[in-house]
Amino acid sequence: MSDMDEMEDGSGIVKKFMFLNRKAPHGTVYALEGLEVVLITAAFDQDVSMVFTDDGVYQLMKGIDSKGIEVKDFSKTYRALDGYDIEKLYVDQASMDARGLTEDDLIVDVTVLAVDEMANLMAEQDVVISF
């Protein structure tokens, strides 16, 4: 990433950041540019959770092939999140159910949460950024 050299916040503060992904990939840019923020935040050694709800769960589909629409395929990046110490990936059970998806359809290992668990997780964050 181009901004990697300015990661020095220096305050030593660690906050809970939740990135809430609610949009499908490709139709709009939010999934891609949202991912860029997540990677930078992890580089600041913050406590990062990535959450996928509503159409955001479609970002994690296996078998994405964007060659035909001539748009960058960023879905492999989700597999690299581990390398940035981003290990808290959560998906919303109801959003999966409403789209006929199961964990086997997803490109990475996730924790599936019921709505009340997800709601409590969100409520305890310091910063919630939604894309």
Add this chain to the structure above:
Amino acid sequence: MQFGILVNEGPYSHQASDSAYLFARTALEKGYKVPRVFFYHDGVYNASRLATPPQDDRNVGARWSKLAADHGVDLVVCVAAAQRRGITDGVLGDNFRISGLGQLVEMGIQYDRLVTFGD
């Protein structure tokens, strides 16, 4: 108390930048601090000084510039999003600057609240 503001859409097509501006101005009037506004996604278009809206309409970009001049607000445009969209130093309005996404993350770390305006 310090507020950080994130603007994710450009001017005119969406109300986001108007809402963000009114929020920021009101917060400052009430005595809160708004040290920085970060422009991301199409929000980077707010920074263009080339916009010339009709006389009887608001000038969204110029309004941000004035708020920054009056209150010392740091108007930061995301470099990656700006480069994708042709927003360069040469077209920046007064008091806007281009920098990295780290500036957004810092708002989350250092300020008390982060409020997002978008589509």
Add this chain to the structure above:
Amino acid sequence: MLHIVNKSATDRGSLESCLRMATKGSAVLLIEDAVYAATTGNTAAAKIQAAAADLKIYALGPDLAARGMAGRVLDGVNVVDYGGFVDLVAEHSNCQSWL
């Protein structure tokens, strides 16, 4: 927690998504096109009124007025100005915009 919704409930699902995740006692502020949900006769009105039992529901007055809706606000919805919007953000420990 403060939840901010800006989309019309008769156009998009963000209000529904928000109400599903908002825990008891949290606040929901409707701004921009979301204010239509807080007006009488809208199909979302029943959802708003049901939600008002557990949540505090607010709507931004200038956005209601700009849409000709200032006189049609549902009972139980608190109308605030931008100063009230700022106060809501200050009063709650975090906020989420359901874009």
